[in-house]
Structures are given as C-alpha cells and as structure tokens.
Amino acid sequence: MTSIRVDTLEPLPGREEPPRRHVPPGRWLRENLFSTWYNSVLTVLFAALLGLLLYRVGRFVFVDGRWEIIERNLRLLLVFRFPDDALWRLWTAMYVLAGTFGLAAGAAATVRRAEVAAGRARPIGGRFLPLRRVAPVVVLAAVLLWLAGSVGATLLVAGAAAVAVLGRLAGTLLPRRYAKWTAVLALVGLAAAFGIVIGLGGVSPRTWGGLLLTIYLAIGGIAISFPLGVLLALGRRSSLPAVRVVCVTYIEIIRGVPLITVLFVGYLIIGFTLPPGTPTPSVVTRAMIGIILFTAAYVAEIVRGGLQSVPRGQYEAAQALGLSPVKTTWLIVLPQALRAVIPAMVGQFISLFKDTSLVFIIGLTELLGVADLITKQREFTAQGLIFETLLFVSLLYWVGSYSMSRESQRLERRLGVGER
Amino acid sequence: MTQTTPASKAMQPGGTGEQMILLEGVQKWFDDFQALRGIDLAVGRREVVVVLGPSGSGKSTLIRCINRLEKHDGGRIVVDGIELSDDLRNISEIRRELGMVFQQFNLFPHRTVLDNVTLAPRQVRRRPRAEARKAAMEMLERVRIPEQAHKYPGQLSGGQQQRAAIARALAMEPKIMLFDEPTSALDPEMIKEVLETMEELAESGMTMIVVSHEMGFARAVADRMVFMADGEIVEVGTPDHFFENPQEERTKQFLSQIL
Numbered sequence: 001m002t003s004i005r006v007d008t009l010e011p012l013p014g015r016e017e018p019p020r021r022h023v024p025p026g027r028w029l030r031e032n033l034f035s036t037w038y039n040s041v042l043t044v045l046f047a048a049l050l051g052l053l054l055y056r057v058g059r060f061v062f063v064d065g066r067w068e069i070i071e072r073n074l075r076l077l078l079v080f081r082f083p084d085d086a087l088w089r090l091w092t093a094m095y096v097l098a099g100t101f102g103l104a105a106g107a108a109a110t111v112r113r114a115e116v117a118a119g120r121a122r123p124i125g126g127r128f129l130p131l132r133r134v135a136p137v138v139v140l141a142a143v144l145l146w147l148a149g150s151v152g153a154t155l156l157v158a159g160a161a162a163v164a165v166l167g168r169l170a171g172t173l174l175p176r177r178y179a180k181w182t183a184v185l186a187l188v189g190l191a192a193a194f195g196i197v198i199g200l201g202g203v204s205p206r207t208w209g210g211l212l213l214t215i216y217l218a219i220g221g222i223a224i225s226f227p228l229g230v231l232l233a234l235g236r237r238s239s240l241p242a243v244r245v246v247c248v249t250y251i252e253i254i255r256g257v258p259l260i261t262v263l264f265v266g267y268l269i270i271g272f273t274l275p276p277g278t279p280t281p282s283v284v285t286r287a288m289i290g291i292i293l294f295t296a297a298y299v300a301e302i303v304r305g306g307l308q309s310v311p312r313g314q315y316e317a318a319q320a321l322g323l324s325p326v327k328t329t330w331l332i333v334l335p336q337a338l339r340a341v342i343p344a345m346v347g348q349f350i351s352l353f354k355d356t357s358l359v360f361i362i363g364l365t366e367l368l369g370v371a372d373l374i375t376k377q378r379e380f381t382a383q384g385l386i387f388e389t390l391l392f393v394s395l396l397y398w399v400g401s402y403s404m405s406r407e408s409q410r411l412e413r414r415l416g417v418g419e420r
Numbered sequence: 421m422t423q424t425t426p427a428s429k430a431m432q433p434g435g436t437g438e439q440m441i442l443l444e445g446v447q448k449w450f451d452d453f454q455a456l457r458g459i460d461l462a463v464g465r466r467e468v469v470v471v472l473g474p475s476g477s478g479k480s481t482l483i484r485c486i487n488r489l490e491k492h493d494g495g496r497i498v499v500d501g502i503e504l505s506d507d508l509r510n511i512s513e514i515r516r517e518l519g520m521v522f523q524q525f526n527l528f529p530h531r532t533v534l535d536n537v538t539l540a541p542r543q544v545r546r547r548p549r550a551e552a553r554k555a556a557m558e559m560l561e562r563v564r565i566p567e568q569a570h571k572y573p574g575q576l577s578g579g580q581q582q583r584a585a586i587a588r589a590l591a592m593e594p595k596i597m598l599f600d601e602p603t604s605a606l607d608p609e610m611i612k613e614v615l616e617t618m619e620e621l622a623e624s625g626m627t628m629i630v631v632s633h634e635m636g637f638a639r640a641v642a643d644r645m646v647f648m649a650d651g652e653i654v655e656v657g658t659p660d661h662f663f664e665n666p667q668e669e670r671t672k673q674f675l676s677q678i679l
Contacts, residue, residue, distance in 0.1 A: 120532075120571060316489050317526035317585075321540035321592060322515040331539065335530050415530075 060387070069385045070392050071147050073374040077392070078144075080209025080370060089202055090212075093193035094160050100182075100189025102164035106171020107182040112414065114176065121414075133406055140399045190219070206282035209365040211396060213284065217356040217366065218400075221291040222349050228292065229299025230338075234329065236304055247300070254297035259290075260358050266290035267362040287359040295352050302344045306337030339415045346408035350401045367393055429656040433464030434643040440465050440500055440596055440627050441486065447494035448481055448651075455481045457651040458495065463596075468628045470638040470659075473648035474674060479631040482648070483598045486629070487518045500595060516544070519589030523601040525581045527573035533560070533584045534569040537591045545592065552591075559587040563617050579610030583617050590621075597621065599630040633678055639663065647671045 023031075033043040070077070079090065115121040141161075145154050171182060194216075197203060205216055235247035254262065266289055271280035281289070310333050318328040338345075357368040365373060371389045374380060433439045441463040448456040455478045463469050471479045484490040486497060488504060488511050497504040499514045527536050537556035541547040547555070560566045563583035565576075573581055582602055589597060599618065603611040615637045622628055622641045632638065638645055639659045647655045647668070655668045663679075666672050 118570060120575070311524075311526075313522060313524050313526035314528065317520075317522065317528070319489060320487055320515060320518070320520035321588070322512055322544040323540060324512075327543055331543065332528055336528075339530065 061391075065388050065391075066383075066385060067147065067388060069374060069380050069388055071149070072379075073370070073377075074144070074147050076374060077210050077367065077370050079212045080365060081207065082203060082212065086197075086203050089197045091156055091160075093196045094156075095163055096189050096193050096196065098160040098164040099167045100186045100192075102167025103171040103174070104182040104186040106168035107174050107179040108171075108414075109168070110172045110174070111176060111179045133410075136399045136402055140395065143395065204282070205284045208284060210370045211367045213359075213364065214353075214356050214367040216284075217288055217291060217359065218349075218353040220288050221295055221352050221356070225292045225295035225299055225352070226345075228296040230303050230334070232296055232300035233303035233307060236300065237307060251297045251300050254294060255301070259294050259355055260361055262294045263287060263290040263358060263362055266293070283362055283364060287362060287364055291352060291356065291359075295348065298348050299345065302341050302348060303337060305344070306339075306341035307333060309340045310336045339412075342408055342412045342415070346404055350404050353400055353404065354397055367396060429644070430461045430646070430653055433462040434467040434469075436465045436467075438465040439463070439498075440467075441629070442498040443482075443486075443495065444498075445495035446482070446485060446492050446497060448478070448485055448490060449493050455651050456485070456492070459651075459653060461646065461653065461656075463627065463629060465627055466625045467643045468622045468626075468630065468641050469644050469646060470642040471629065471631045471646045471648060472633055472638070472674075473654075477648040478651040479648050480600050481651075483520075483600055483629055483631060486598060487515050487520055489520075516592065517595045519592060519594035519597045521582070521585050521589055521597065521599045521602045523604050525573070525578075525585045525605070527581055527585055527588070529573050532570050532572055533565070533576070536573065536584060537588045540588070541591050556587070556591055559591050560584070562590070562620075563587045564613075577610060578606045579613045582606065582610075582614045586614075586617055586621070596627045596629070599628065599632065601631050601633075603632065603634055635663075635679060647674065649674070 034040045079087075082090065112121065141157055145157060148154075174182065198205060205213070208216060232247050232251060235243045236251065238244050238247070267283065267286050270286050270289060274280070314332055314336065315328060318332045323331070356366055359366055360369045360372075371393045375386050375389055439462050441461070443459050443461045446456050446459040447454065459478075459482060461469075471482065473479050481490055485492045486499065486504075492504075500517050502510060502514055502517075504510060504514055527533075528539070531539065534553065534556055537559055538547075538549075538552040541552045541555065542549065557566060557569065560569055563586055565580050565583055565587075568576055568580055568584065573584065576584065586597075586602075602618065603614050606614060611634070615634060618628075618630070618637065619641050630637075630642075642659050644656060645659055645662045646653055647662070647666075647670075649670050655662075655666065655671045657666075662671070663675070666675060
C-alpha cells in the first residue's frame with residue numbers, strides 16, 4: 001500500500017498572500033507612456049494639449065471669467081422669484097432633509113457593517129470613497145457660498161451640515177431593528193420638506209423657477225414614474241389581453257414621440273381631458289405630468305428587461321410553495337428584477353433630471369431658463385457672458401447627475417449581498 | 421395476467437396501502453409532442469417511488485403535472501382525495517400538500533437561507549414570525565445546515581443549497597415530497613450528503629416520488645421503481661425485481677447503460 005505524504009497539502013511557503021506587483025513610478029512611466037518612439041511622441045503631444053486646456057479653463061475660471069453675473073443673479077438661479085418672507089421655509093426644509101437623510105445613512109452604515117462582520121457581505125471597497133462621494137457636493141456648496149458672500153447663509157449651511165453629521169452619528173447608535181424605518185423616515189422627510197415649502201400658506205410650485213423647479217420636477221418625476229413604470233411593465237406581461245394591449249399601446253406610442261411633444265401636448269390638452277368644473281392644473285403640474293408619462297414608458301421597458309432576467313425556476317419554486325401570483329411577483333420576482341436594472345434605471349433618471357430643462361417650451365423658467373434670462377438683463381446683455389452662465393449651470397447639473405450615479409453604484413453593491 | 425403487467429402493479433399503492441396520489445390515464449401535450457401517453461400510477465402513504473428513464477421520457481413532466489407546474493391535458497390526478505382541476509382553490513390546496521425539490525435548487529438568491537425557509541410558512545400559512553423561525557431552524561438542523569441560516573444561497577455549496585431547498589419544502593409540512601432529479605446538478609462529492617438527507621426523510625415515513633438515476637439510493641430506499649420511456653410507464657416493480665430480474669427489453673437496455 002502506498003502512503004501519501006500529507007505535508008504537500010500544507011500551503012506552499014510564500015503563497016498565503018496573493019502576489020502583489022509593485023512597480024516603481026519611473027518604470028511605470030517607461031512601460032506605459034514611453035515604450036516606443038511613437039508612444040513618446042503621442043504622450044508629449046497629448047500632455048501639451050491637456051496642459052493647454054487646463055491652463056485655458058483655469059485662467060477662465062480664476063482670472064478672466066466675469067462671475068458677477070452669477071453673483072448678482074445667484075438668488076434667481078437657485079430659487080427664482082421665491083418670496084423673501086418665505087425663504088425660511090426652504091431653509092427649514094433643508095434642515096429636515098439633512099436630519100432625516102443623515103439618520104438613514106447612519107443606520108444603513110451600521111447595518112452594512114454588521115453584515116460585513118457576519119461574513120454576509122463584502123465591504124464596499126475603494127480608497128477615499130467617502131471623500132469621492134461627498135467632495136462634489138462640498139465643492140458645490142463652497143462655490144455657492146463664495147458667490148453668495150453672505151455670512152448668514154454660510155452659517156445656515158454649516159448648521160445644516162452639522163445636523164446631517166449629527167443625524168448620521170445618531171443613526172449609527174440606533175438599535176438595528178429601527179434601521180429599516182429610517183429609510184421610511186427619509187422619505188417622510190422628503191414629503192415633509194415639500195409640505196413645509198408648499199403647505200400652510202407656503203409658496204405654490206406654480207410660481208417656482210430656477211434650480212428649485214428643476215429639483216421639484218426631477219424628484220416628483222422620479223417618484224411617480226417609477227411605480228407607474230413598474231405597473232406598466234407588469235401589465236405588459238399580464239395574462240389578461242385587455243391589460244396587455246393597453247400597456248403595450250401606451251408604451252409604444254409614448255416611446256415613439258419626443259419628450260418636447262409630450263410636454264407640449266400635455267400642456268394643451270390636459271385641461272380638456274379633465275371633467276368639466278375641475279380647475280385646470282398649473283403649468284408646472286402639467287409639465288410634471290408630461291415628464292411622468294414620458295419616463296414611465298421607458299421605465300416600463302427597463303423593468304420588463306429585468307423581469308425577463310429572472311429565471312423561470314424562481315416562479316416555479318414560489319408556485320410550488322403555494323405563494324399567490326401577487327406575492328410571487330412582489331416578494332420574489334420584482335426584488336430580483338429591479339436589482340438587475342438599477343444601472344439602466346438610474347441612467348433614465350439622470351436623463352430625466354437634465355431633460356427637465358425642456359419645460360421652457362411651455363413657458364417655465366427652470367435652471368437653464370434662468371441662465372438664459374440673466375444673460376439678457378440690461379446690465380449684462382451682449383457682453384458674451386453666456387460661458388460663465390453655462391459653466392455654472394453645468395456644474396449644478398453635473399453634481400446632481402454624478403451624485404445619482406455614485407449612489408446607484410452603492411445601492412447596487414449593497415443589494416448584491418451574498419451573490420457571487 | 422403476468423405480474424409484470426405495468427398497469428396492475430402501477431395501480432396498487434405501496435406503503436400503508438392508503439392511497440395518497442392517484443394518476444389515471446394522464447396525458448400531456450407540448451404542442452404536437454405528446455410527453456405523457458396515459459400514465460396510471462397510485463402511490464400509497466409512506467411509500468417511496470423512484471422514477472427513472474431516459475432523457476425525454478416524461479419523468480419530470482409527470483411530477484410537474486402533480487403539483488400543476490404543468491397542466492395535464494387528459495386523465496385524472498387525485499392528491500390526498502382532492503382532484504386537481506382548474507379551480508384555483510383546489511390547486512393551492514394541493515400545492516400545500518406537496519413539497520417540491522428542483523434540480524437547480526431554485527432558492528431565492530436575494531433572501532437568506534432562513535428567510536427562504538420561513539417565507540412560505542409566514543406568507544401562505546400565516547405563521548407568526550417567531551414560530552416560523554423556530555420551525556425553520558428545526559428544519560435546518562434536520563438537514564444539518566443550521567450554521568448556514570443567516571447566509572445567502574450564493575454563499576453555500578451546491579449540496580448545502582439543495583439541503584436548504586429540502587428544508588424550505590419541508591417547512592410547509594407537506595404530506596408528500598416530489599424530487600425532480602435532486603442530485604443531477606451537484607458535484608459528485610456533494611451528492612452523498614443530499615441523498616443521506618433524503619434517506620432520513622424516507623425513514624421518517626414521508627411519502628416521496630423521486631425522479632433520479634441514483635441507483636444506490638433507489639435500491640436502499642425505494643419501495644417501488646417505475647421505469648418510463650416515451651411518455652409511458654414501461655415497467656413497475658420492487659428494486660429487487662428491477663435489478664435482478666427486469667422483464668421488459670427496454671428496461672434491460674436502459675439499466676445496462678447506466679449500471
């Protein structure tokens with residue numbers, strides 16, 4: 001009988017750690033940027049172009065740019081003609097959001113840490129992650145406050161930041177069984193924020209403009225088009241032919257028409273379609289309805305893709321356990337389908353956020369509308385200040401879009417728990 | 421009448437002799453293809469029936485018809501005295517009696533193992549949370565993976581996943597368990613742990629229909645074996661009869677290929 005030496009099963013010396021390649025910077029440069037003569041030429045060429053570009057942009061931002069057009073009109077860009085005596089409502093809303101979202105973030109972080117500790121989830125890796133996440137918002141806040149040059153506003157924003165940080169801290173101390181309620185609380189906070197601004201003698205959205213209107217349309221659009229899109233997607237797969245036909249027709253018609261047309265048609269006909277006697281909704285509401293109807297069709301098709309990615313075996317297992325079709329969809333299929341389509345869905349919402357600028361067609365003055373308006377003011381007209389304005393507006397759009405994109409990536413990893 | 425006439429043996433329930441499942445002339449069509457050509461089979465309480473046959477012979481279709489994952493097109497299916505009809509209430513009642521284990525496990529990947537097991541008792545049987553968890557932990561201990569309760573299916577080995585799936589089915593306290601090739605998707609070293617779990621289940625007196633080609637398991641556990649080919653039952657008998665003295669030519673041929 002042969003005996004097997006078990007010592008060969010011991011880990012080989014030096015193999016406990018995955019091998020890590022350390023490349024000194026000099027060699028990295030040589031290998032990657034100057035490996036051949038034409039690579040060297042390209043490297044030098046592009047370095048020069050990049051340098052020139054950075055120089056020109058930097059010079060424009062810090063030296064040549066005439067930022068007084070933004071300074072003078074900051075208020076208009078952010079909240080348009082929002083009345084002075086109601087500004088406290090916006091600040092209060094900001095504090096409510098800071099507190100509730102801070103709390104939810106803290107609670108989520110604690111749950112996450114526990115999952116990682118229990119070996120059920122991998123840590124969300126990456127160096128400087130919190131920094132990359134917060135930096136754009138911080139930079140934006142700094143730019144805005146610098147432009148505003150107001151001590152009061154600076155103090156108020158610093159206070160809101162402090163509330164957010166404290167909320168996050170409190171969230172980490174909260175017992176874990178309350179964690180999922182903090183997410184609900186954040187949503188309630190969002191609704192409350194709108195309530196504070198609009199309700200009880202507040203300011204009706206029909207007078208809103210600037211960034212405030214952009215955010216209102218984006219949040220309202222996302223919040224309502226999402227569930228509507230999910231319903232349409234489920235309807236398209238319904239076993240009832242009538243439901244299916246209605247959903248397919250709706251989706252295909254809307255997807256065949258540009259948003260600008262939907263907005264315009266909505267603007268013109270929504271008043272007629274309501275029963276006589278009901279007051280016609282404001283232009284802002286009609287714009288919101290147009291955006292929702294448009295986005296829902298796209299969301300529906302994205303969700304349908306997700307539904308198709310859930311294997312048949314999942315339905316069968318749920319059926320075999322006796323779950324009703326509704327519960328199968330709600331508890332088994334939708335959670336998996338939606339997780340699979342987060343990237344596409346967020347792409348759609350980022351697109352919606354920027355497409356809110358199209359509401360100018362029905363006479364609304366959102367962020368981009370204000371930007372256009374201020375370059376036509378008497379003191380700034382015909383002075384070529386459009387670059388300053390557009391750069392500033394782009395910064396706002398970019399911070400919004402980038403934040404959505406980052407948060408979606410986090411959500412994706414967070415919901416990927418335990419999956420290989 | 422010879423003792424190997426399929427119909428005669430197929431319609432005599434084994435186990436305690438009390439009839440749990442009755443199939444009479446069951447037919448199933450997929451478009452133009454007839455998957456089941458009049459299946460007659462009676463399964464008794466506490467009986468273990470192992471179904472085998474070449475691929476495409478209708479074995480899986482047969483047990484999928486019993487819990488209405490497929491709708492049969494002809495004949496009768498009666499489970500514990502309830503006839504399977506188009507009445508939705510009947511279907512859900514029958515599904516409550518039947519536990520099913522799939523070749524691909526079909527665990528819910530977005531829920532922990534414990535949640536997988538408690539889901540149906542809580543949602544379908546309306547058990548309180550604490551009670552469902554306690555029962556689920558007992559089931560997981562029974563299949564020997566209590567330490568995996570809080571992990572997600574994707575973190576388990578194939579064998580552990582299949583045992584979790586068995587626990588999930590058992591948590592509904594079914595009277596009958598259906599197994600659709602439960603070890604076919606497993607690596608060889610994991611087949612044993614799943615078969616052991618199934619053997620224990622059989623010893624505990626569970627009524628089982630198992631589609632499987634695990635001959636060792638069949639020999640040890642089966643009360644009767646059913647050989648199917650081309651949508652028909654070709655031969656029915658005890659494992660001894662099957663392995664020592666198969667009568668039909670097709671059975672002999674099949675066994676010679678897999679043994």
